[in-house]
Amino acid sequence: MKGLILQSLSGYYDVLASDVIYRTRARGNFRKRRIIPLVGDQVEFKPASLKEGYLLEIFARKNSLVRPPVANVDAAIVVVSCQQPAFSANLLDRQLVMLEAQKIKPVIYFSKQDLLSDQELKNFTKVFIAYACYPVFEDSVKLQEYLQRQLKQQVLVVMGQTGAGKSTLLNKFDPTWNLTTREVSKALSRGKHTTRKVALMAWKGNYIADTPGFSSFELKNLDSQNLRQLFPDFWPFQSNCKFRGCLHQNEPACAVKAAVAAKKIAASRYQSYLQFLEELQQKKPKYNRRKD
Ligand SMILES: Nc1nc2c(ncn2[C@@H]2O[C@H](COP(=O)(O)OP(=O)(O)OP(=O)(O)O)[C@@H](O)[C@H]2O)c(=O)[nH]1
Ligand SMILES: [Zn+2]
Helix, strand or coil, rough: EEEEEEEECCCCEEEECCCEEEEEECCCHHHHCCCCEEHHHHHEEECCCCEEEEEEEEECCEEECCCCCCCCCEEEEEECCCCCCCCCHHHHHEEEEEEHHHHCCEEEEECCCCCCCCCHHHHHHHHHHHHCCCCCECHHHHHHCCCCCCCHEEEEEEEECCCCCHHHHHHHHHHCCCHHHHHHHHHHHHHCCCCCCCCCCEEEEEEEEEECCCCCCCCCCCCCCCHHCCCHHHHHCCCCCCCCCCCCCCCCHHHHHHHHCCCCCCCHHHHHHHHHHHHHHHHHCCCCCCCC
16 A cells, blocks of 8 residues: 555654554564654555554655654745744754755744744844745734645654744644643743654644754855855846856856845845855765775
């Protein structure tokens, strides 16, 4: 049978096939091939009526995340708190770049606007405008309406900093999920995220995974030459740069820098770009051993 891995828990994989969930285990040959089945994997399996069945094959993945370990992710709700923890453009941009690199559609949700004073909220309009190339929501009902309209049979993850409000948001999606929320101070002071089992929850024709939060985010496996392709707000401009391979760094006649100066690209986005670029340029190149 063919199905979708919905849950992974201590070596067991729960596979959904035609509305029935089958418990399975991975066969030894996966371990030999160093393939670890992931939630979100499309699989072929042999069901068993009394005992658990066996996974036979894992079909090619479109992408896979490490945190959370989920494969074939179509879209991500990036939960960003306006306060507590304080908004960090850098951290948001890191998440967006990583999602772009994996071809996962980001949807941004700004939480905790109720904690902002009128003046602070006014200042935040700049932030919202900076991300106009993405779907941005501050209202959880509108977010749900958008997701229902746009997505069918898709795998979604909810990601964001520790204490950003991921579980609180998901409980609005479906109160019966009853996900535990914690005060931010407690969550942050422990310095670690709570581990939960990895599971996709069915939601209005789609599947959603809650993700443990993080406090820092490293850019991995990215090529400095390709970074500019991961900023969709640069796309309308960068074909006009004088130099074909312009990295928008020190090159003359750079259309992206001009767009930043003309406030068509947010300065904070360009700053993130430059910082990530330098970070990637400073990473030591990896040498692969020749096989001959
Ligand atoms: N005022 C206000 N508080 C919120 C909002 N969303 C979440 N919170 C609070 O923020 C705290 C953290 O929320 P959680 O939903 O547990 O955050 P999380 O992102 O799931 O956190 P981790 O699981 O640790 O990654 C809780 O005390 C929530 O009640 C909001 O929109 N406004
Ligand atoms: Zn340029």
